[in-house]
Amino acid sequence: MAQLIKNRTATLDTWKTLEIVEDETPENVELPTGDVIFPLAVWQARKAEIISCHKRIGLLIDSNERIEDVADDLEYFVVIAVNFPKFVDGRGYSTAALLRQRYHYQGEVRAVGDVLHDQLFYMQRVGFDSYALKDGKDVVYALQKGFTTFGETYQAATDQPQPYFRRRA
């Protein structure tokens, strides 16, 4: 199990993520009850059904999927999990930045997949606020060091919309 960091504390993850296994398709997979994070394809195929039987809905978006495709649905999601299949696949940073900066999504944006200590600082900057730290990695150390690597930043980003040059005295 990945270890969840949320609001800069280690937290218990109350969500389960629907996985599609062999022989299942987004159309026929059984929808579990409870707080579920649904893959984008399942959401697209079964939107009405999901809305009718789930109060709290999560979305899983993979690195090759486009947030634009569900831009009109964002209000339904309590959490959007952005998957990093490998930590060097940087597409999720743009996904999170778009969610926050363009679509002004206010819910939880969670990094899942190959989420490692040394990417937390950047993830926080683009707009993630929860992180499923990869199994076997040191959560305590991540909390201690991972978010405070740099005390200042040059660029405008989600966490600081004003670039440093506009904040100079």
Added chain:
Amino acid sequence: MYKYDAIDRQLVNERVEQFRDQVRRWKAGELSDDEFRPLRLQNGLYIQRHAPMFRIAVPYGMMNSARMRKLASISQKYDRGYGHFTTRHNLQLNWPKIEDVPDILAELAEVEMHAIQTSGNCLRNITTDQFAGVAADEIIDPRPLAEILRQWTTFHPEFAFLPRKFKIAISGTKDDRAVTWFHDIGLHLQQRNGEVGFRVIVGGGLGRTPIRGEVVREFLPWQHILTYCEAILRVYNRQGRRDNAFKARIKILVQALGIEAFTKLVEEEWAQTKDGPATITQAEFDRIAAHFAPPAYEKLDEPELPFEKSFKNWADRSIHPHKVPGYAAVTLSLKKHGVAPGDISAEQMLAVADLADQYSFGELRVSHEQNIILADVKKSDLYEVWQKAKAAGLATPNIGLLTAMICCPGGDFCDLANAKSIPIANAIQARFDDLDYLFDIGEIDLNISGCMNACGHHHVGHIGVLGVDKNEAEFYQVTLGGRQGNDARLGKVIGPSFAAEEMPDVVDKIIKVYLEHRHADERFLDTFDRIGLDPFKNRVYEGRAHGKAKAAQPEAA
């Protein structure tokens, strides 16, 4: 030159501590090799043939004497007393220990230097014209905007894990000297109706698929350069290929979409962020530009230069016109015959630092041709500068000539190499060691890469030499007619490749064809453009079945 403020300093210091911690966790097994690799690359650390290789940034080529002295001492303390200037405003050390790199970074930070993003699939060091701010043909000094871009690229959170490396070059002159047509983004500063802006070029690159960049925007007012670059990068970050490293550069995306469709995506993206907070303010521009204010030039007359032949030879090659009367920009050659092109010893670094202090306001530049520039030398001091440079082995009068070649580290150091490149460079230098002959041949760029990654810019050499692998043996393919500058283009392959020992003869034959055919005042390139490839090809392959390699060698890769 730009001086760090408290924040700039804090950030590089924090970077040193971050990397120290990463090295520690890697040694402790908390970070796997795969997890550590991109982290060390983004701090300039490669693992190569003999040892790690460490790449230090010289942002847009600007240096001063204190930095050069620090590099000298680092190269002595942690390496073997020399370094290698690359084609991208970086200094490479060939033999450091990984464990020492955090300490090296800490020492670099003392003189406002770093190795941030000098490697890896991220926004790399910004490069520009080595004569920026002093060139007589300059329209706009690119350095303030280069510094603004440097800060923007530094730890950009959204673009630290791109599909592939990303290189930006800026030029502010009529004659492009920054190879802008062959960068991921090339920027030409220009003036239009009194307004300053950029021509924005994307999708150029050398490497195994050399492509000349294309214009995405003819004119972009300078205030928008950060938002516009962000739009380009966002499109690339999301859509660039990640399934195949050889097809991951932005040039492949631009080719796949076509420049119109790509431009449309960028413009749509930009429409959303245009005029946002990342738009550069005049106050910020002025603050940065103040760092590049001209030094205290004296009012000087044009002096009469001494008429000593060897001085004159050197001055003819090494002096670049300066915009202030009585001053000149001087190129110190790192292309001494018999030495690896671009290599500089610690003693030479110290000599260069002294020269900068005595004759050039303490400042220095490095060029993408792998030489060092003293940008502000009084012409009346030239003779002294020459004598001191000569004593330090830095006054080979070959700038712009055949033996001042660009050359990558090649098979002597690089794991990716098909063939060695330094010995080829040295063999050609030995063949053309006669200065009168070298001068007679005139201006010519010879560029050598040890493999198709093209670190030695072979595609844009008038003569390009590329190491290829034929059944495990080292061979060299020759191209002619490539060039950098406004009319940048790729060279044409002359035919089947050659063995190492043939190379000096091959170059000699090419030169002979030129000398026999040239009209008065024609440079090599002019003659080549007039007579075409065939006369060269015929001579080089004379006595062989036409167009065939000497023995029954398998075809080149």
